[in-house]
Amino acid sequence: MPQTADDLDAVAVRTWCSLALDALGREREAIDAINVYPVADGDTGTNLYLTVESAAAAVEAVFAAHETGFSAPSTADAVRAMAHGALIGARGNSGTILAQLLRGMAEVLAQGAGAGRLCLALTRAAASAREAVAHPVEGTVLTVAAAAAEAAERVAAGAGAPAVVRAAYEGARTALDATPEQLAVLGRAGVVDAGGRGLVAVLGALVEAVSGRAPERTYETPALAPVPAAVADCPAGDDPQDGPAFEVIYLLEAGDEAVERLRTRLDGLGDSLVVVGGDGLWNVHVHVDDAGAAVEAGVEAGRPYRIRITHFAADRLHARPEPAQRAVVVVVPGDGLGGLCAEAGATTVLARPGEPPASGELVDAIRRAHAREVVLLPNDGDLRHTAAAAAEQARAEGIRVALIPTRAAVQGIAALAVHEPDRSFDEDVVAMTAAAGATRYAELAVAERQSWTMAGICQAGDILGLIDGDVAVIGEDVPETARKVLDRMLAAGGELVTLVLGEDVPGTLADMLEEHVREGYLAVDTVVYRGGHQCAPLLIGVE
Structure with missing residues (x-):
């Protein structure tokens, strides 16, 4: 429950995060609906919510860690966790700026959180956020943050923390209402700045966390008449078109x-x-x-x-x-493949080594795809339950989702290659599923320790060739192991070999394997991609 305090202590920080998350949860769709700048992609409310969700989770983790030791975290612990959580979970332009605002506040509040420090924190937040943006634009969340800080400064002398944060909230409200007059694209659409609207919600939560009472005047987005295009001519660089x-x-x-x-x-x-x-x-x-x-x-x-x-x-x-009619969401194991899939029009989710994406990340990606129909390619057998949960959540939100149970990145590449958004959804899913199912997959990995495998006992440092998920070859070097894996896979036939090289693998390996295929399997073509950072040394697909 909110508490009355003249300082923003750790409990108040925890309460602030919880209240801010509740407020953005209630207003997420409304904020999404007024998102027209810098890109009208309708996701500012969602991005702010996910950013604060990460901040709140980080603060909860700090409290959980201290509970095991029967002690409470300090204010510094709480605000630093909040800032770090927002940083690593920031989404979109608006979420990234909010993360810097919270970081700027944390830098000051970690040294003390009375009224004077709160005022300094708001000032530091506004300045650091402006510094983080390459080309600041007035009429955005930056303007709203600056106005909040200026309003707090005007009452700081002799005022308590509740008065400071209330002044900041009121200053932000007033500045937000003026944003359509400062940014022509907002005036033409008849809306206030979406990022600034989110910041007002976050500051309203801060008022309640510090004072124990919600703001007396809750913010309601004003109904503005769009400014005629002839009146609101847009200066160069002010319109997101093109x-x-x-x-x-x-x-x-x-x-x-x-x-x-x-x-x-x-x-x-x-x-x-x-x-x-x-x-x-x-x-x-x-x-x-x-x-x-x-x-x-x-x-x-x-x-x-x-x-x-x-x-x-x-x-x-x-x-x-x-919304677009159809989109594809793809989980990729490396940034190189991420770029490749994005250029093909897909929305990507990076699978980090040892950190598979959670269902929430997949749901977020499905939302960001902004389509009525979505094909989801998890590209990992271990993600089948996570992907199924994400698909179910998205369906509950009215999105038609087809989950194709791809077990490897090369199967996802094969499916994406035959994707045709102009045909019916069912036909497209069948074709993509067939392409993925017709692709055998393999991966080269380095053994971390001695272990029993289906191919025998491996030692730490051995090169393992996994075909369809099982160890089939144990070798001493990458080139020879790769050749043996290819030979086993092509023994059953094939028309196309796909090679995906990891970041540290020399291009000469691809040249050698292409020559090996060309000389031994005349009717088989080979394509090569760079998987980039975090990708396995070598991924192989045979269609």
Whole structure:
């Protein structure tokens, strides 16, 4: 329950996260509906909700850890967990900016959380968020955050924490109502800024967490008449029309200097660039036409992971976009395959080593695909229950979902290759299922320890060739093991070999295997892809 306190202690932080999550849960669809800037993809409310959900989960984890030791976490523990959770779970442009706002507040509140510190925290939050955006635009959540901080400063002297946060909330409300006058695309659509609307909800939750009472005036989105196009001519760069095709988001482990170079590189590739974080961990968000180049820039800067690439729907330009008829959601084991699938029009979810995606991530991806019909390719037999749960949740939300039980990435590639959105949904699913089912799959892996396998006893460091999930070959080096695996697979026939090389595997391996296939199996073609970071050394498919 909310508590009255003149300080934002750990319990109040926990309460704030819970109340903010409840508020965004209630208002998610309404915020999605007014999302027209920077891209009218109708997901700002959802992205903010998922970002705060991650922040709240991190705070709960801190409390759970302290409960085992029968002690309460400190305010510093709670606010740092909140900021870290938001950073690693940030979604979309709006969620990334909110994560930086929370990080800015945490930097100050970790040193103390009285009224004066709350005021400083709001000021630091607004400044750090503006610094994180490559090209700040007025009339957005940045303007609303700045107004909240300025309103808090005006009452800070001699006021308690409840008065400070109430002033911030009222200042944010007033600024939000003015956003259609500052940003022409909002005025033409007759809406306020969606990200700013979400921030007002978060600040309202802060008021209740600190004072024990919800704001006296709850915010209701004003009904604005759209400004005629002839009056609200849009300045250059103010309209999302003809924008980049992809949204690319990833976490990045890198140093400050590398991140500054990355900012410059990504700024030249696209727009809506936001890079937030610090202390070696960053969340990168950008809209680009070349998704692969954006990911490669991250690889050059450090270690990118949790990579999400979304292909914007062709109808994203409308204030309330109609869903596309059909989309494909694909789980991929490496960023290279993620770029490949995204360029084919799919929405991707990265499967990190040892961290398979949760059903919530898959549901999020299905929502981001923004389609009436979705084909889901999990590409991993161990994900069948997770994928089934995600599909069931999406169906409950009115989305028609077909789950094709692909067990490997190469089966997903085969299915995606025959995808034709113009034919009927059932026919498309049957064709994709048939293509996946006709693809045998193999993977090369390095044994971590001595173990019994179906091919005999392996030692740590041995190269294992797994065919259809079972160890079939044990070898001492990658090239020879790969040749033996190919020979076993092609003994049963085949027309096409697909090779997916991991990041550290030299291209000469592909050349050698292509020659091996060409010389021994005349009627078989070979295609080669780069799996990128986090992909296995070699994936093989035979159709």
